[in-house]
Amino acid sequence: MSFQEIILGIMVGWLVVLTTGLILILKFFNRLSAGAKGEDLKKVLDRVLVTQIKNSKDLTRIDKEIRKLEEQGTLHVQKVGLIRFNPFRETGGKHSFSLALLNAKNTGVILTGLHTRERTRLYIKAIKKGKSEHELSFEEKKALTKAQERG
Secondary structure, X not given: OOHHHHHHHHHHHHHHHHHHHHHHHHHHXXXXXXXXXXXXXXXXXXXXXXXXXXXXXXHHHHHHXXXXXXXXXXXXXXXXXXXXXXXXXXXXXXOEEEEEEEOOOOOEEEEEEEEOOOOEEEEEEEEEOOEOOOOOOHHHHHHHHHHHHOO
């Protein structure tokens, strides 16, 4: 192989590389200026920049809304614990219950229903951060523990 053939081969290779690069740049420019209808590159880039700034502002606003919804979501009932029991030997069946309803921060209520032959009585106790200001019965403690374990 002569020196001229080697140089010619190198030049053909370089021409292929340059042509491929030019084709890629033209494809990128065509995608960038899609729908530009005769605008120059500066106008196209300005439009892209304005769109990017708007999208950035929208993303910031959406991120704030998501954080707000996540915070509000922690305040809804998320944990439930139900214990059925029979507090009186003379009545049959487990008709009485303790129901713990807690949010993500272990704050909520315990509702206890005591069923007898004559009546059913309902009691409610507030729960703040997993604790009550009032003494909890064994069943209420079980319902509270069961609800907390679900979180």
